[in-house]
Amino acid sequence: MAATSHIPIIDLSGDQADVARQLVNAAEEHGFIYIRNLGKDFTPLDIDEAFYMSQKIFDAPLEEKKRCSIQTNNRGWTGMHSETLDPKTQQIGDYKEAFNFGPFIRGRAQQPIPDSVSQYELRFNDFADSCHALCRKILYLLGLGLGVGDFFSSAHIIPEELMESFHSILRFLRYPPPSSTPHSSDDVRAGAHSDYGSVTLLFRLKGQAGLEILKKDNTWAPVPVCPAGTENDPSPPILINIGDLLSYWTNGLFRSTVHRVVFTPNQGDNRVSGEPCDGPRYSIAFFCHPEGSTKLEPVPSDRVKNFKATGDAVEANPYSERKTMTAGEHLDMRLRATYGNLYDEKK
Ligand SMILES: O=C(O)CCC(=O)C(=O)O
Numbered sequence: 167m168a169a170t171s172h173i174p175i176i177d178l179s180g181d182q183a184d185v186a187r188q189l190v191n192a193a194e195e196h197g198f199i200y201i202r203n204l205g206k207d208f209t210p211l212d213i214d215e216a217f218y219m220s221q222k223i224f225d226a227p228l229e230e231k232k233r234c235s236i237q238t239n240n241r242g243w244t245g246m247h248s249e250t251l252d253p254k255t256q257q258i259g260d261y262k263e264a265f266n267f268g269p270f271i272r273g274r275a276q277q278p279i280p281d282s283v284s285q286y287e288l289r290f291n292d293f294a295d296s297c298h299a300l301c302r303k304i305l306y307l308l309g310l311g312l313g314v315g316d317f318f319s320s321a322h323i324i325p326e327e328l329m330e331s332f333h334s335i336l337r338f339l340r341y342p343p344p345s346s347t348p349h350s351s352d353d354v355r356a357g358a359h360s361d362y363g364s365v366t367l368l369f370r371l372k373g374q375a376g377l378e379i380l381k382k383d384n385t386w387a388p389v390p391v392c393p394a395g396t397e398n399d400p401s402p403p404i405l406i407n408i409g410d411l412l413s414y415w416t417n418g419l420f421r422s423t424v425h426r427v428v429f430t431p432n433q434g435d436n437r438v439s440g441e442p443c444d445g446p447r448y449s450i451a452f453f454c455h456p457e458g459s460t461k462l463e464p465v466p467s468d469r470v471k472n473f474k475a476t477g478d479a480v481e482a483n484p485y486s487e488r489k490t491m492t493a494g495e496h497l498d499m500r501l502r503a504t505y506g507n508l509y510d511e512k513k
């Protein structure tokens with residue numbers, strides 16, 4: 167039997183209290199949620215354009231990309247094998263390239279960007295703004311469902327003068343074709359990890375499989391790009407995942423689920439029909455973060471109070487354990503683990 171992720175598919179336009187309830191249940195049970203993309207928050211053109219710009223970034227001459235190399239502020243370009251998402255088990259860094267955009271202020275990126283895409287700066291800004299707006303909508307509904315009002319969403323309002331201390335990132339990813347990157351069967355395109363922020367949006371392209379989540383029973387299940395029922399939607403659903411911060415805020419009730427990207431599904435059964443893994447793979451992620459000094463204390467919700475973590479949940483994701491730190495301290499800890507060399511070089 168093929169493993170399946172059983173991630174719920176939710177249409178945000180339904181009755182808001184009902185949608186909020188569905189989102190909270192999905193966050194608790196799976197930590198991953200498909201949001202149907204019916205062209206309201208993002209038109210098919212917005213998404214096509216974003217993937218077009220992504221290709222332009224990665225096709226830029228190497229020298230241009232190197233000029234924008236990632237800094238300890240988490241902005242810029244990372245080449246093949248320079249990020250290790252699962253430092254405990256990976257022998258070699260991830261088989262991918264990525265480009266991270268930090269905040270835009272009045273339409274301008276606050277970092278170098280490749281000349282080949284400088285003409286699209288405003289479009290990148292618009293796409294990041296739409297991502298941020300959708301994240302805030304989801305955060306609002308999660309707060310509603312937990313009975314804590316707009317706590318989560320208002321922690322993500324960004325006054326312009328504080329823009330630099332918000333750490334949201336719009337990230338473009340390219341995984342080269344497996345045939346162009348010699349690898350062993352144990353290698354992964356992106357190592358197993360949970361996400362560092364509050365909530366992540368993930369945009370993928372039809373026919374490009376590879377993402378897997380770690381289920382509660384400790385087995386990996388593929389996450390199809392177009393799950394049954396969404397095949398005729400204008401665009402594939404946007405995949406939402408709960409990040410570490412929501413897990414802290416809910417004392418582990420919301421699962422910051424571990425996931426990875428594989429070259430080929432690790433078992434024949436994990437193949438997703440119609441979604442091969444043999445070409446290049448592009449994806450776009452938006453990692454939503456609050457202001458750096460935000461404290462990661464559990465929110466005053468009865469559902470959170472009554473939740474008792476099982477040993478398994480904490481083992482699967484150690485970052486779901488409660489600790490009082492700030493969002494900025496947590497991000498710094500995670501970035502140091504994934505980009506060890508970058509931080510060492512700065513010493
Ligand atoms: O490329 C993907 O599908 C997932 C990427 C991811 O999990 C990440 O960058 O955090």
Ligand SMILES: [Fe+2]
Pocket residue numbers: 359360361425
């Ligand atoms: Fe991730």
